[in-house]
Amino acid sequence: MLRKALPIAKSAPVVLLGLIMAALLAAPVYAASGIVDQAASASTFAQASDSNPEANLPFLFAVYILTWAGFFGYAFYMSRRQRDMRREIDALKQVLQGRKEQDNASSHEESR
Amino acid sequence: MVGRPVRASRGGDHFRDVLIVAGAILMAATLYLTFLYAPTDANLGVSQRIFYFHVPVAILSLLSVVVVAVASALHLFRKGERSDAVAYASAEVGFVFCTIAIVTGAIWAKPVWGVWWTWDPKLTLTLVLWFIYASYLMLRAFGPKGSQGARYGAVLALIGAIDAPIIYYAAELWRSTHPNLIIGPAAPGDALDPKMLVAVLVSLIAFAVLFVFLIIERYNLKKAETDVDEIFQYAA
Numbered sequence: 001m002l003r004k005a006l007p008i009a010k011s012a013p014v015v016l017l018g019l020i021m022a023a024l025l026a027a028p029v030y031a032a033s034g035i036v037d038q039a040a041s042a043s044t045f046a047q048a049s050d051s052n053p054e055a056n057l058p059f060l061f062a063v064y065i066l067t068w069a070g071f072f073g074y075a076f077y078m079s080r081r082q083r084d085m086r087r088e089i090d091a092l093k094q095v096l097q098g099r100k101e102q103d104n105a106s107s108h109e110e111s112r
Numbered sequence: 113m114v115g116r117p118v119r120a121s122r123g124g125d126h127f128r129d130v131l132i133v134a135g136a137i138l139m140a141a142t143l144y145l146t147f148l149y150a151p152t153d154a155n156l157g158v159s160q161r162i163f164y165f166h167v168p169v170a171i172l173s174l175l176s177v178v179v180v181a182v183a184s185a186l187h188l189f190r191k192g193e194r195s196d197a198v199a200y201a202s203a204e205v206g207f208v209f210c211t212i213a214i215v216t217g218a219i220w221a222k223p224v225w226g227v228w229w230t231w232d233p234k235l236t237l238t239l240v241l242w243f244i245y246a247s248y249l250m251l252r253a254f255g256p257k258g259s260q261g262a263r264y265g266a267v268l269a270l271i272g273a274i275d276a277p278i279i280y281y282a283a284e285l286w287r288s289t290h291p292n293l294i295i296g297p298a299a300p301g302d303a304l305d306p307k308m309l310v311a312v313l314v315s316l317i318a319f320a321v322l323f324v325f326l327i328i329e330r331y332n333l334k335k336a337e338t339d340v341d342e343i344f345q346y347a348a
Contacts, residue, residue, distance in 0.1 A: 055157050055158070055159075055223075056157050056158055057158050059159050059162065059219050059220065059222060059223050060158050060159055060161055062219050063162045063165055063166070064165070066212070067165055067169070067212050067215075067216060070208060070212045070215070071208070071212075071322070074326070078326075078329055078333060081333055081337075085333070085336055085337060085340060088340050088344075092340065092343055092344065092347060096347060099347075
């Protein structure tokens with residue numbers, strides 16, 4: 001039902017990871033624009049006021065880029081494997097179809 | 113047999129759709145929790161937000177080798193092709209997760225420890241796990257084909273899975289630069305700020321959905337590849 005409503009779901013792995021990647025690529029931009037919550041917390045991660053929380057933003061950005069590039073690359077690899085396999089199935093169908101026609105022709109000749 | 117669809121059953125397709133929708137919603141929630149809800153760590157700054165990516169991916173890479181081992185054990189005892197396909201799919205996805213865990217860990221290590229890599233027990237054992245995944249996949253690709261290759265792979269997976277609990281407890285067992293356990297059954301309850309805990313748990317669920325989705329996709333592909341190979345052999 002959902003598949004009918006969303007025909008795009010046929011190429012689901014690529015679409016899903018594409019959407020997620022686009023959303024997550026925007027994430028470091030949120031952080032860069034200073035939306036980062038500075039709320040204090042009582043945890044083992046002590047809060048200190050003298051550090052610059054945005055100092056390591058390029059590292060965060062690199063992690064997001066590489067992670068989603070990794071997942072996206074894997075999804076792309078799987079979709080290519082699927083495409084190759086469909087080609088193999090088509091080749092197989094042609095071979096079997098040819099064989100069937102050959103069998104039909106030989107049985108037709110025998111019946112004559 | 114030739115006209116049989118490559119895709120999974122209709123029920124499987126519906127489950128796949130559910131995973132897609134759930135994954136998208138959970139990833140959006142993770143995005144919100146990671147960047148807006150969770151507080152910024154004062155010592156590590158923004159780089160601590162790598163935690164919400166690195167930790168779930170690393171946990172799932174450990175879980176994956178356990179799935180490979182369980183499926184491999186089932187394959188050895190029952191000789192089922194399905195369990196072998198599950199093991200293979202999980203190994204390949206686990207390899208991707210393990211690679212990402214190592215890369216994200218290295219990037220996080222640079223601002224925090226000042227180096228990209230150190231021969232810390234946890235890091236070294238994770239690298240060993242990466243080599244176990246790689247050797248499993250190479251064995252399946254270049255080793256004996258058919259049931260013999262599957263059996264060799266299953267034995268390797270069972271031995272390799274021993275690495276998973278050692279990695280999990282490595283920071284507790286040895287003096288380690290890597291932080292101690294902060295989530296999981298052996299972690300102390302107050303190890304993490306409640307908001308950070310919520311963010312990391314939601315992120316873990318989101319990545320787990322992605323993990324299951326990728327395994328199902330790879331499983332279907334592996335099954336179809338095996339079927340096509342069999343038909344080719346039959347046709348030849």
